Amino acid sequence: MxxxxxxxxxxxxxxxxxxxxxxxxxxxxxxxxxxxxxxxxxxxxxxxxxxxxxxxxxxxxxxxxxxxxxxxxxxxxxxxxxxxxxxxxxxxxxxxxxxxxxxxxxxRTLRQEFRGRDLLSSWAALLDYCRAAMAHETREQFRILFLDKKNALIADEVQQTGTIDHTPVYPREVVRRALELSATALILVHNHPSGDPAPSRADIDMTKTIAATAKPLGIALHDHLIIGRSGHTSFKAAGLL
Structure with missing residues (x-):
C-alpha cells in the first residue's frame, strides 16, 4: 500500500x-x-x-x-x-x-508637451502628437492649430471629418474661427488614410486659398502638415507654402 x-x-x-x-x-x-x-x-x-x-x-x-x-x-x-x-x-x-x-x-501627454510653448520650436513634439492623433484614423480629418502672437497654442480643433479620401474645407470658416479665438497664426493638419502623405492638387489649392484669405487679416499660415502611416509632408519644407 x-x-x-x-x-x-x-x-x-x-x-x-x-x-x-x-x-x-x-x-x-x-x-x-x-x-x-x-x-x-x-x-x-x-x-x-x-x-x-x-x-x-x-x-x-x-x-x-x-x-x-x-x-x-x-x-x-x-x-x-x-x-x-x-x-x-x-x-x-x-x-x-x-x-x-x-x-x-x-x-493628451504628447499634446501637453507643447502647451504654453512656442510651437515652432517644439516641432518634433508636434509631429509626434499629430501622428498619434491622426495617422491611424480611417477617415480624413481636417485639424487646425490656432496660435497666439508668441506661437503658443490657443486651441486644437478638428474642423471637419470626411470620407476615406476627402474632407470638405471652407476657407472662410477657418478664418472666421481664427478671428473668434484672436489667433494670429495657424497650422493646418490633415491625414491621408491611404497612408501616403503626398499632397493632392486639391490640397495645394485649398492651402493657398486659406493663406490668401488669412493674410490681409493679419493671420499667418505657418504650415500645412499631411499625416500618413508612412510619414508626413510639410508644405513649408516642400516649398508649397
Missing part, C-alpha cells in the same frame, strides 16, 4: 496542480519589465501586459500574437477600430476600451 502524504502537503500539491500554468508567466513578465524596462520585452509581451488587466484568468499570449499578426504593429493594434477588434476571437468590449484609454493618454 502506497503511503499517503500528510494532509497539508496534499493540499499544497493539489493547489499547485490547479494553478494555471500562465500565472507564473505573468509574474515573470511583470518582473522582467520592472527590472529591465520595455526594451527587454518583445512587442507581443508588452501587449500581454496590457491584456493582463482585463483578461485575468486566461493565457493571453496567443491573443497578443494574433492581434499583432492581424493589424501589423503595436500602434495599429491600439488604434484599431472597435468593430475590427471585435472580429478577433477573445477580444471583449472592456479590452477594446482599455486600448482606447491608452491611446487617449498618449495623445
Amino acid at each position: 502506497r503511503p499517503q502524504p500528510p494532509p497539508e502537503r496534499a493540499a499544497v500539491g493539489e493547489a499547485e496542480r490547479e494553478k494555471p500554468h500562465h500565472d507564473g508567466h505573468r509574474d515573470r513578465l511583470r518582473d522582467r519589465f520592472a527590472q529591465a524596462g520595455e526594451a527587454a520585452l518583445a512587442d507581443y509581451e508588452l501587449l500581454e501586459l496590457v491584456l493582463f488587466r482585463t483578461i485575468p484568468r486566461r493565457d493571453v499570449k496567443p491573443l497578443a500574437k494574433t492581434l499583432l499578426a492581424r493589424f501589423g504593429s503595436l500602434s495599429q493594434v491600439l488604434n484599431a477600430p472597435p468593430h475590427l477588434l471585435a472580429e478577433v476571437d477573445g477580444m471583449g468590449r472592456s479590452t477594446a476600451l482599455d486600448f482606447r484609454i491608452l491611446t487617449a493618454l498618449q495623445q
Whole structure:
C-alpha cells in the first residue's frame, strides 16, 4: 500500500496542480519589465501586459500574437477600430476600451508637451502628437492649430471629418474661427488614410486659398502638415507654402 502524504502537503500539491500554468508567466513578465524596462520585452509581451488587466484568468499570449499578426504593429493594434477588434476571437468590449484609454493618454501627454510653448520650436513634439492623433484614423480629418502672437497654442480643433479620401474645407470658416479665438497664426493638419502623405492638387489649392484669405487679416499660415502611416509632408519644407 502506497503511503499517503500528510494532509497539508496534499493540499499544497493539489493547489499547485490547479494553478494555471500562465500565472507564473505573468509574474515573470511583470518582473522582467520592472527590472529591465520595455526594451527587454518583445512587442507581443508588452501587449500581454496590457491584456493582463482585463483578461485575468486566461493565457493571453496567443491573443497578443494574433492581434499583432492581424493589424501589423503595436500602434495599429491600439488604434484599431472597435468593430475590427471585435472580429478577433477573445477580444471583449472592456479590452477594446482599455486600448482606447491608452491611446487617449498618449495623445493628451504628447499634446501637453507643447502647451504654453512656442510651437515652432517644439516641432518634433508636434509631429509626434499629430501622428498619434491622426495617422491611424480611417477617415480624413481636417485639424487646425490656432496660435497666439508668441506661437503658443490657443486651441486644437478638428474642423471637419470626411470620407476615406476627402474632407470638405471652407476657407472662410477657418478664418472666421481664427478671428473668434484672436489667433494670429495657424497650422493646418490633415491625414491621408491611404497612408501616403503626398499632397493632392486639391490640397495645394485649398492651402493657398486659406493663406490668401488669412493674410490681409493679419493671420499667418505657418504650415500645412499631411499625416500618413508612412510619414508626413510639410508644405513649408516642400516649398508649397
